[in-house]
Each structure stands twice: as C-alpha cells, then as structure tokens.
Amino acid sequence: MSNLNSVSIMGDGTISAGNFEKIKIMGSAEVVGQVKCNFFKVMGSCDVKENISMEDGKISGDVTVDKNIEVSNELKILGNLTCKGNGKVKKTVVLGEGNINGNLLSEEVIVKGELNVDGDCECTKVDSKGSINVKGLLTADEIDIDSLDTCYITEIGGSRVTIQKSSRTIFRPRHGKVISKVIEADEIVLEDTKCDVVRGKDINILKGCTIGRVEYSGTLKVDKNSKVLEEVCQKN
Amino acid sequence: MSEELISKKNLLEKMNISYGQLYRWKRKKLIPEEWFIKKSVSTGQETFFPREKVEKRIRKILELKDDVSLDKLAEQFTCDLSKFSIEKKELINLNIVSENVIESFEKNIVSVDVYLKKEIFSLILYNRLLSSGKLNINEVNEIITALFNGYADLKEENFIIIKRKLGVVFYYTLEKSEEILIDKEAVLLFKVNVEEIFSFISKIKR
Numbered sequence: 001m002s003n004l005n006s007v008s009i010m011g012d013g014t015i016s017a018g019n020f021e022k023i024k025i026m027g028s029a030e031v032v033g034q035v036k037c038n039f040f041k042v043m044g045s046c047d048v049k050e051n052i053s054m055e056d057g058k059i060s061g062d063v064t065v066d067k068n069i070e071v072s073n074e075l076k077i078l079g080n081l082t083c084k085g086n087g088k089v090k091k092t093v094v095l096g097e098g099n100i101n102g103n104l105l106s107e108e109v110i111v112k113g114e115l116n117v118d119g120d121c122e123c124t125k126v127d128s129k130g131s132i133n134v135k136g137l138l139t140a141d142e143i144d145i146d147s148l149d150t151c152y153i154t155e156i157g158g159s160r161v162t163i164q165k166s167s168r169t170i171f172r173p174r175h176g177k178v179i180s181k182v183i184e185a186d187e188i189v190l191e192d193t194k195c196d197v198v199r200g201k202d203i204n205i206l207k208g209c210t211i212g213r214v215e216y217s218g219t220l221k222v223d224k225n226s227k228v229l230e231e232v233c234q235k236n
Numbered sequence: 237m238s239e240e241l242i243s244k245k246n247l248l249e250k251m252n253i254s255y256g257q258l259y260r261w262k263r264k265k266l267i268p269e270e271w272f273i274k275k276s277v278s279t280g281q282e283t284f285f286p287r288e289k290v291e292k293r294i295r296k297i298l299e300l301k302d303d304v305s306l307d308k309l310a311e312q313f314t315c316d317l318s319k320f321s322i323e324k325k326e327l328i329n330l331n332i333v334s335e336n337v338i339e340s341f342e343k344n345i346v347s348v349d350v351y352l353k354k355e356i357f358s359l360i361l362y363n364r365l366l367s368s369g370k371l372n373i374n375e376v377n378e379i380i381t382a383l384f385n386g387y388a389d390l391k392e393e394n395f396i397i398i399k400r401k402l403g404v405v406f407y408y409t410l411e412k413s414e415e416i417l418i419d420k421e422a423v424l425l426f427k428v429n430v431e432e433i434f435s436f437i438s439k440i441k442r
Contacts, residue, residue, distance in 0.1 A: 122263045139259045159256025182281065184244075186254045197280050199245065200255060213279060215245065234245065 004038075017050070025061070042079070051085070059096070068102070077113070086119070094130065103136070114149075129166070131176070143185075147176030147192075154181050161185040163193050164206065177208070241273065242287040251294045264306045266297055266313055289393065320353045322440065327351065332440065333363045340366070344377040345384055353437065358384045360433055361396075370425045371398070375405045382407070396428035 006022040007015055009029045017033020024041045031048040040057040048063065053070035060078045068085035069075075076093045086102035094111045103119035111128035115121075120136035126143045128151075137155040145151065145163045163178050177192040188200045192208035201218035205211060209226035217234045242250070248258065261267045273284045293313070300309055328335055341362050342348075348355055358380055365376045379398060383390075395410040401422040 139263060141256060141260060157255065157259045159254065159259070184255050184259075186256050217249075234249075 009044075023054075109140075145178060147178055149176045151176060151178045152180075153178060156180055156183045156185070158185045160187045161200075162189045164189055164191045239289075240287045241275075241284040242290065244283040244285070247285055247290060247294075251291065251298075253294065253298075260306070261294075261297060265310045266306065267293060320356070320437065322351050322356060324349055324351065327356075327359070330440065333359060337363045337366060340373070341380075344373075345380050354384065354387045356437055356440075357387070357433055360436065361428060364428075365398075365426065368426070371405065379405070379407050390430060392431045392434060394430045396426070396430065397424070398426040398428070399424050 004019050004021040006024070007020055008022075008024045009015070009027050011027040013025075013027065013029045015023065015029060015031045015033075015035065017035060020035065020037040022039045022041070023031075023035070023037045025044050025046050027044045029044070029046045031046065031050070031052065034050040034052070035048070036053045038055045040052070040054040042059050042061045042063050045062040046064075048065040048069075049067075051067045051070070052065055053072070055071070056073045057071050057075045058078070059076070059081050062080045063082070065081070065083040065085065069083045069087050069089070071087075071089040071092075074091040074093065075089045077096050077098045079096045080099075081097070082099040082101075084101045087100045087104045087106070089104070089106040091108045092098070092104070092106045092110070092115075094109075094113045094115045097114045098116070100117045100119070104117045104121045105123075106121075107124045109115070109121070109123050109126045109128070111126075111130040111132050114131040115128070115133070117134045117136070117138075121134045121138045123140040124142075126132070126138065126140045126145070128145045129148065131147065131149040132138070132145065132151050132153065134153045137157060138153045139157045141159045143156060143158050143161045146166045147163070161183055177194060180193070180195045182197050182199070183190070183193075183195050184199045186201045188198060188203045189206065190198070190204070190209050190211075191206035194210045196212040197215070198205075198211050198213070199215045201216065203214060203216045203218075203220045205214070205220075205222040205226045205228060207223045207225040209223070209228075211226070211228045213230040213232065214220060214222075214228050215232045215234055220231060220233070222228050222231075244258070247253075248255065258267070262269070262272070267285075267290065271285050271290055273286075274281055275284055296313075297309060324338060327333055328338065333341075338359070341359050345358060345362065346355060351359065361383065362376060362380045365371050365379065366373070371379070383396070390409070391411075393411065396407065397410055397415075398405065398407045399419075399422040400406075401419065405425070406422075
C-alpha cells in the first residue's frame with residue numbers, strides 16, 4: 001500500500017470509496033464508500049456509511065460506522081465508536097466508549113472505558129478494568145474482569161474466568177458487580193458476581209456473590225459472605 | 237425424526253475435553269454455531285449437541301490438532317469454503333476434469349472463468365455422473381441444473397440420491413444416510429456423499 005494517497009480533513013469533507021495510506025480527520029467528515037487504509041485517525045467526528053478496513057485505527061472523537069469495521073492490527077478508542085455491524089479486530093483497546101451492534105471478534109480486548117457488544121464477543125484474551133456489557137456470549141481463553149460499574153454479560157465461557165477486584169482501590173473505589181446467566185470455564189474465580197448457573201472444574205466463589213447453582217467436577221470453595229443456593233459435584 | 241442430543245457437560249466428560257477447548261473450537265468454527273442447541277431443563281438453560289455429529293467432529297479434531305493448525309482444520313471442516321476460487325484453466329491443468337467435460341458443463345449448466353465453490357461442486361458431480369455411464373447427458377444436465385439452483389439449501393451432512401424406476405430417473409436429498417421407506421422397484425444409481433465432495437474440494441486448495 002506504499003504508493004497510496006493520504007487524506008486529511010481539517011474542516012468538513014467527504015471521502016469516497018478507495019484505498020488510502022492514511023485517513024486523518026480533524027473536523028467533520030463523511031465516508032460514503034467502502035474504504036481501506038493503513039492508518040485511520042479521527043479527532044473530530046466521522047460517519048462511515050459502508051464497510052471500513054484498516055491496519056491501525058485511533059479514534060479520539062466520535063465515529064459511527066453503518067456497516068462493518070475490520071482492523072488487522074490495533075484499534076484504540078479514546079473517544080466514541082459506534083459500529084452498527086460487526087467488528088473484526090486484532091487488538092481492541094477501549095479507553096473511551098465502544099459500541100458494537102453486531103458481533104466483535106478480537107484476539108485481545110483491553111477495556112479501561114466502556115465496551116458494549118449487542119451480539120457475541122469472541123476473543124483469545126479479555127482484560128477489563130472498566131465496564132463491559134455483552135448481550136450474547138463473551139468467550140475467550142482468559143477473561144479477567146475487575147469491574148468499575150455493574151456489568152451485564154449474558155453468558156461467559158472460556159478456559160479461565162476471573163472476576164475479581166484489584167487491590168489498588170485508593171483513588172478509584174470499585175463498586176461494580178457482574179450480572180450473568182451462565183458462567184462456564186475450567187477455572188473460575190468470582191467476586192461480587194450474581195449468576196444463575198456456574199459450571200466448571202475448579203471454582204472459587206469469593207465474597208459478595210449470589211449464585212443460583214454451581215456444578216463442579218474438581219474443587220469448590222465458597223466464601224461465607226456469598227450465597228450459593230445449590231452445589232452439585234460431578235466428579236466420577 | 238429428531239436426532240439424539242447430548243448435553244454439553246456429558247459431552248465434555250465423554251470426550252475428555254475441557255470447557256476451554258470446546259469454546260476455543262467454537263470460536264474457530266470447528267464446531268458449527270448451529271450445533272449449540274439451547275434448551276430449558278429443570279436446572280435452567282443447558283446447551284445440547286447432535287450427539288453423533290459432534291462426537292465424530294471432536295474425535296477428528298483430537299486426531300488432527302497436533303499436526304494441523306486450528307485455522308486449517310476449520311477450512312477442512314467448513315463446507316462454507318467461502319474464499320475458495322479456481323480458474324478454469326487450472327482445473328484442466330490439475331486434471332480435476334477434462335476439457336470436454338468443462339465444455340459440456342459450460343454449454344448446459346453455467347459458464348464462468350473463475351469457479352467458486354458452487355460451480356466447482358456442481359462441476360465435480362457433473363463429471364462423476366457423466367463418467368459413470370449410468371445416466372445420459374440429458375439426465376445429467378437436469379440433475380445438475382436442479383442441484384445448481386438449489387445449492388444454497390445443501391448441507392454438509394446431506395446425501396444426494398439418484399434412482400431409476402421404470403426407465404425414469406428421479407433424485408432427492410437425504411438428511412442422514414439411511415432411508416426410512418425404500419421403493420424396492422427403484423434401482424439406486426448413485427448415493428452422493430456431499431461431505432466427501434467438499435473434502436475433495438478443500439484438498440484442491442493450496
């Protein structure tokens with residue numbers, strides 16, 4: 001892509017379909033066609049009417065994508081991104097607010113702001129110290145959630161799921177809890193979590209949890225300040 | 237007839253796999269989304285799978301996973317093959333089909349320079365039916381035209397049955413390999429395994 005043109009908009013502008021080296025928007029722009037670029041940077045506002053794909057993206061302003069977004073390397077959201085379709089991103093870093101109306105496929109997701117996914121969120125690794133809400137399934141090999149606010153995640157599944165407050169709470173007290181219907185993993189650690197059913201091999205329920213039913217095949221520990229209505233051991 | 241289902245937890249125990257593995261294979265599309273069937277049971281919502289299909293698939297994954305990457309495995313399993321394409325001349329160079337067969341196919345079914353999965357599937361079956369000598373050209377054209385038009389409804393687990401009764405050829409697809417009611421007067425000409433053809437196509441890809 002080295003011989004491609006770059007586009008820079010300082011006021012109002014329109015970008016039509018094409019392949020670009022860099023797209024830099026400091027004002028207000030509308031992207032009316034399908035666009036591919038190496039680097040996409042928005043400091044103002046941008047409406048993308050078609051699919052957009054890029055190597056790296058940095059959103060400091062407001063971006064709305066009417067269809068799908070694809071990022072082959074890193075997408076950093078410092079401002080606000082709303083994608084009405086699906087997102088496919090290698091590494092997603094949310095410091096501001098990210099809203100995906102479809103599914104999000106991302107190898108790595110780091111959330112310090114707020115991420116909302118209406119479909120499924122499929123990853124290899126999820127690390128959230130902000131707020132993450134998923135209406136479908138959140139699945140990854142490793143899921144680490146240290147929630148700032150109440151997070152609603154319908155289903156959680158993976159290899160290792162840890163929902164636990166970090167010990168560094170002096171300047172930013174963390175009151176958040178996670179509310180879910182089903183959590184399934186091989187190793188599960190839960191704190192301040194409300195869940196209907198928890199299934200796994202080795203499960204550690206820390207303080208502040210209300211769980212309807214726990215099914216485990218390895219070990220189960222339950223803090224005295226948590227409530228588990230039903231425990232089912234499924235060892236052979 | 238509904239197929240037998242197995243619950244997720246029984247599946248993990250029976251196949252000796254972990255939650256992590258199952259969810260990873262789901263993400264990699266090694267186990268299709270539609271095989272995850274949610275049902276309400278007395279203990280809440282549970283996930284079930286078509287038992288025979290999922291056990292067969294998991295055995296295959298376990299057999300191959302150390303030799304082939306999960307992404308390559310997914311390409312082999314998925315009948316989507318959505319990125320597959322091959323040029324006509326390459327089909328001839330690779331001896332997939334002869335030039336005469338392609339000419340006949342293009343004259344009677346569809347003419348393209350680049351074959352996508354629908355065209356290549358139809359062409360391979362066209363070649364097999366013609367080469368067998370059991371069907372005449374008009375019968376082959378009719379069957380392949382019907383298949384080509386109904387391709388979108390075809391699934392990996394289907395079988396295409398072609399029979400002849402009293403001189404008339406008829407054809408239909410089956411969800412599973414066994415028929416329930418069999419017309420003893422009809423002669424079975426072909427029982428085409430759709431999965432086998434998709435597997436053949438995936439090996440053409442490089």
